Amino acid sequence: MNPFTLTRAETVEGAVRDFRDSDSPAFIAGGTNIIDLMKENVARPTHLIGLNKLPLNTIEPTAEGGLRLGATATNADTAWHPEVQCRYPLLSQAILAGASPQLRNMATNGGNLMQRTRCYYFYDTATPCNKREPGSGCGAIGGYNRIHAILGASEQCIATHPSDMCIALAALEAEVHVVGPGGSRVIKFEDFHRLPGNTPERDNTLEPGELIVALELPKKGFEKHFSYLKLRDRTSYAFALVSVAAVLELDGSTIEDARLALGGVAHKPWRDKAAEALLIGQPATTSTFKKVAEAVLKDAVGQGTNDFKIELGRRAIVRALQQATAGGKASDVFLNSNP
Amino acid sequence: MTINTKYVGKAPNRVEGPAKVTGTAKYSAEFEVPNLAYGVVVSSTIAKGRIKSIGADKVLALPGVLQVFSHENVPRQAWFDRAWKDDIAPGGSPFRPLHDDEVKFSQQPVALVVAETFELARYAAGILEVEYKEEKHETDIEQKRDEGHAPGKGKSGYKPPKSRGNANKALDEAEHRIREEYIHGTQHHNPMELYASTVHYHPDGKLTIYDKTQGVYNCQQYVAKVFGLSKDDARVINLYNGGAFGSGLRPQYELFLSVMAALELKRSVRVTLTRQQMFSIGHRPHTLQTLEMGTNPDGTLAALKHYCLHETSRFEEYTENVVNWSGMLYQCDNVHLSNQVAALDVYTPQDMRAPGAATGSFALEVAMDEMAYAAGLDPLDFRIRNYAETDQSENLPFSSKRLRDCYHLGAEKFCWSKRPMAPRSMREGNRLIGWGVAGGVWDAQMNKASAKATITADGYLTVESAAGENGTGTYTIMTQIAAETLGLPLEAVTFRLGDTNMPEAPVQGGSWTAATVGTAVQKACQALGEKLLKLAQKMDDSPLKGASLDDVEFVNGQLRLRTAPEQSVVLRDVLQTSGEREIAADSTAIPNLINMAKYSMHSHNVVFAEVMVDEDLGTVHVSRVLNVCAAGRILNQKTARSQVLGSVVWGISMALMEETVPDHRFGRYMNHNYAEYHIPVNADIHNIEVLFVEEEDPYVNPLGVKGIGELGLLGVAAAITNAVYHATGKRVRRLPIYLDKLL
Incomplete structure (x- = not known):
């Protein structure tokens, strides 16, 4: 870890200005990821701008009937917020499937979007990594890649985005409100994270110095039929091998609306709208779900250690859609525990 | 027990409990000493080669950096290997930190940066530029299948396995036969507490050393011999360990480095390893085992062959008693046992909870399950049919052995008689349910x-x-x-x-x-x-x-x-x-040598496990474990039970999660942190029950105790593996049982 200075921003404008005027700055809120990155010498900012004094920790209804989640509200406060639990139970379930209570108490909503991959090679500076050091190569390709991507990867990078919360946000089609040196803008969730391509060092589409100030959930919360299914190597405090956020709107047993987002399989929360469209107007049955699962994974490519994720992904999609159809309440204490 | 006691055998609370939960119990990195300097270790990024240069100048220019120690300036120490051998050292030439420019394993300490503050030392260590000349390394035991050799007797406690009868002939004539290979990867002890040493340098040059270790005398002798000190000059203290599991049996390199720096700088020094560096201080070796068994028409064992190959380092010949237990746990007249090691470019493995037996009992007890199924016998009944009344490996009677009572008590408590024999015969919705049994044997040593x-x-x-x-x-x-x-x-x-x-x-x-x-x-x-x-x-x-x-x-x-x-x-x-x-x-x-010569002294256990496996997703949950132990007299029912509870958690971990995964291209462990080296969390642990069948043993020692630290782990991974087979019909022979193995 290198020496750094720390200021605590009082206003969003001040934070953005501080960032613009500093050499090698970074924002810090909960610090649950950037501190690790600094200890491992993966990130070496020389100036940290603390965000926890900003007035961004509220969760409030919007005029459009949605819900605005402040960027510095903690993951725990968000997951347990009555409006979130009642209207967006998918989001609550996804957040609680992530990390541990201690981490969720510290981690913030904005930070959750900004967390970096957990690729082993990214964290170990003794090995090559194009994301950490562009041009150095990808250690994970041809190496140990159990937690790596099967969709949308590139020859430069097969890392995955590790978030659970973001998978639910992708399914719910949230919007990301940001403020930067050029003013404020709104980014659709599907446009926020990006695929690695030839620039894997870029995780998302933020411009330098842009700061997330809020996440906005649309009115529709799919509170009747939802499921967040997370498969991992232990029941808590482990990143997803495959996770599925599934939401449905049913008319009887016919699917009126549906969304699927996958975690643990790509550089960003994975949506496949063409595959989702196969659900619309169809009966909510296992055979329908299997067709969709096939479609979602049809272009999946294994990297060796993670080949199993392709079949696991198919099965997880089917199970998640079955659970969503059934109503989404955690039916399996082993799979859906929220410790 | 018939002995009327007031405290022994009861369940008083831990006497050190209040100190631990209030934080007054001090661990090695917590002792406050005056004028303390901080050392941070720089670890090798390559697995084998030479250090070309150490860029110390740039680091030494930072105000507050006191010294950069490396092979370029390390002070002279003892010359002969024997000075570096601690009580637990296996045969060979012990690793000497910073000795020369040779890199023998990934994450080898190549420099120690000492500074006025920990933060400065860490920063300086982070920017120290070390250049290497890489050489080709070998770190994969599976590429060494044909290059194993029988180890020498260099390691204390290692017993070359003894064969008996004619296993090959008996196998040929057996009614039913099995032959399978069983594998587990490398595992690391991973105690919560990081290895650390706080060396208090006194004005008269004497040292008080607070070191994380399982043996203060072992460390004192090591320090005295290596640095040529009198024992009066180096007092070693360790009041508490935040877990060790064998990793503290030998002096670790933080001890050498902190003492060396303190002597050179003539001031107090503390060195604490990082979590990542905890993966460079010894491990349970990646081990390949093959078992062959055959049965007679009456369901007794006709023959048993157990072969093992595990890794050691290039410089020391670490050995484990992996196969010996197979000659002891069951009655069998034709037994062939063979134990081999092969050297790799890794650090020397180190005894880790139930060393050898945890590995051997996994393979033996899964093979016993496979043999029972091949012979059409209930796995518990099969074990009882082959109950060893005497220790055939030593041809001695047991000083005491109530394993049969463990079997019966455990079977009754677990309702084993209700178990249908066929795999995939119990389910609840998507969940396949299976029951498995396994056990083990461990030395009762004094x-x-x-x-x-x-x-x-x-x-x-x-x-x-x-x-x-x-x-x-x-x-x-x-x-x-x-x-x-x-x-x-x-x-x-x-x-x-x-x-x-x-x-x-x-x-x-x-x-x-x-x-x-x-x-x-x-x-x-x-x-x-x-x-x-x-x-x-x-x-x-x-x-x-x-x-x-x-x-x-x-x-x-x-x-x-x-x-x-x-x-x-x-x-x-x-x-x-x-x-x-x-x-x-x-x-x-x-110890009473006469009794030791007359009796085989061992503890035994049996473990019953229930698993629930998601039929579609492959996830395994261990819903129930019963561990019945016969370990002589139990001194404290509460602490003994806690030990076995911890062992069961460890066994669940070994079965389902634990593996240090190397990338052999780099000769380096890739999941070297707590986030990716998985051990169970609370949500993974369900019902665990521990029972003791106490034994009156007048021969083992005056207290009649056999020890419980290792025993509880034995059989747990095998019982779970066997239960997974019973649930799914899939036989997993390579741990851990990740969900993808059951898809």
């Missing part, structure tokens, strides 16, 4: 140890022995033994350990501490009792005149005649009348 007991005029007793405490309950059981022996309340007894100023005890390992240190404590208290009796007899009108030690008993702070309990004196009166401020007695306990 070593030489000394203790000193001191009673003061106010009636308080202090007993000391330089034993270790890994959180297992040593403080508590020694307090119980001392209180029991001298008839004092627990509150009047303090047991102290972990200091080379105390009488010597061996490293804490092998489950021998209860027997070894416990016997020494009992003996020292008895010796003190004898002195107290003599003083009591000098008192005017003493009712004890002429009585021998056997004629009297110590009860409730009194010394009284066994035959006439009303004839008594109060201990405190004895002390006050004597005019002495305190009375002390030392004693050394040694």
